[in-house]
Amino acid sequence: MNTEQPADKRSSACAVFPKTYRLTKTDDFSSVFGFRKTVRGRYFLLHYRVRAAEEATGARLGVVVAKRLLRRSVDRNLVKRLARESFRIMRCRLRAYDFVLRLSTKPVPLDRRVLAEEIRGLLGKMISPER
Structure with missing residues (x-):
């Protein structure tokens, strides 16, 4: 068993994906789609909505892949x-x-490298300037 501690605890704490950072409810998805702000890529649309001040901080993600496409x-x-x-x-x-x-x-064709690059590119457009 590996018991070594990571050198930078902040980066390892940021690299987790607990349920609090996922969109799980239909209302969450509907509010993002209703906001009508999108960034378009070749294969993907990235819909986004600013979170209210009273909501928890941090970004959340939901993924939609239609059965008719794949x-x-x-x-x-x-x-x-x-x-x-x-x-x-x-x-x-x-x-x-x-x-x-x-x-x-x-x-x-379904090329995972191309898809991953596009996803990173779309999310990269949403990076906060102060960080």
Whole structure:
């Protein structure tokens, strides 16, 4: 068992993805879609909404991958994993927004490297300038 402590505790604390940083309720998704602010990429749309001051700080993420675009659950789960991993790594630098990442067009062929780069690029546009 590895009992070593990480050199930078702040970076390791920022690299977690607990349930508090996920959009889980239908109302959360609806409020983000209703705000109508988006950033468009080749395959994805990143919808976002500024979180109110009384809400908890930090960014939250929801992912939508339609079955009509990717029929196989393996492929849908791959896209969700790529999105969550990119968000987890960048979460500390993101603004306190609610994000919904939605697959908008069918990626042919399904190249995980291209999808991951696009997700990082879209989230990179939302990085807070003061951090």
